[in-house]
Amino acid sequence: MSSVASRQNSDALRLLNIEFSQMAALVETQLGEAISAFERRDVAAAQMVVKNDPRIDAMQHRIDAMVLKTLVEKAPDEQELRGLLGTMKVAAELERIGDLAKNVAKRTQVVSRENPPRAHGGVARMGRASMRQISDILNAYSARNLEAAKAVWGGDDDLDELYNSVFKEIMLAMMEDSRQITAGTHLAFIAKNFERVGDHATNIAEVLHFLVTGSQFGGARPKGDDTSMAIISPKNSNVE
């Protein structure tokens, strides 16, 4: 390859990395803002999150196009290829985290119109936990730190447990007071969104593992919310 082509190529990679970092930063901001709007029941802040989401989608499209262009213009070696595919995959995860932040913000506008439902604090706690997972995995990803990524991968269980206990609390609140049903249902979806943010952190950990080692994590994925599948009744809060 001529030195001109090589310089062009490293410029393309540098631009790709800048775009990716900006996308990661915006998604982190959007998720943080959505959580904070939910906590403070701040409808105007929630609206801003919804309004900003298309910027994330546009960034993903640009990243896909840049990856394709880089692949077309040079024949990258295997390590570079893994990096390029990894960037594309993580950008897809980030786009979905952005969607979840937007959905939390939309539902925040609904639940903020009603009295704070009982499980509000528990769901906010889940939000902050999911935010930590995302911050940790994005730091691990940019440092290519596999140990830190494994910690995030393992930490997803805690978020699932929190989800299961919050889900039960929401169900019981709705059973005891039917005026909480609308807000409670949206709260259940918000909680589920935070649980899914955790799943996306897990996915990013897996992409990093593949990128560094060329193989998948061993063992079953720490993903699931089976106990929220239990039947909950107001008389018998002892869950099957």
Add this chain to the structure above:
Amino acid sequence: MSSVASRQNSDALRLLNIEFSQMAALVETQLGEAISAFERRDVAAAQMVVKNDPRIDAMQHRIDAMVLKTLVEKAPDEQELRGLLGTMKVAAELERIGDLAKNVAKRTQVVSRENPPRAHGGVARMGRASMRQISDILNAYSARNLEAAKAVWGGDDDLDELYNSVFKEIMLAMMEDSRQITAGTHLAFIAKNFERVGDHATNIAEVLHFLVTGSQFGGARPKGDDTSMAIISPKNSNVE
């Protein structure tokens, strides 16, 4: 490229296409079985869907590895590159559709233990509509038929509308009879899962568009469920 390398390469592509077709077929089967188990309230069939899901995850991992191998072993031209990245992206969508089918199957085991909730029929209708979207888009994708893909892309609105009306029905049923709250909440999640299946069909349409034309669909995505954000009360079923 030598004719040996070229033959090896076309063998690798052929194997990749076979794996991809098998993955698409399995995901369609799993979604169909999950819907049918939900309709018939068949717990055993639902358990089978959950049991089969890891096969889909394994297929996605194999496809990723095969795409990477093909990229490493040859320098594909731009059209081939788009095809390879498209395969990887659609495989990721398929894996998520498989997850949604599994989640429907898990929740089916819960709702089948209780009396059929009122909106059961509406949710089943959503399931069949989402199945049609997936079948149509997979046919369009394998035929590289952009017109058919556009029809699927546009058809997502219908599924969103169906979701909004079913969501209201579920809320009202829970408000009128608190014994429907557990089943109703799971039903709301099942309905949301079907709505998300439709979103994945839309995503696949977008991948095909990018693959064929190298550009994104114009205009805003037909994606969203805003009216389910309305406040619903049993006294005033007139939705804001």
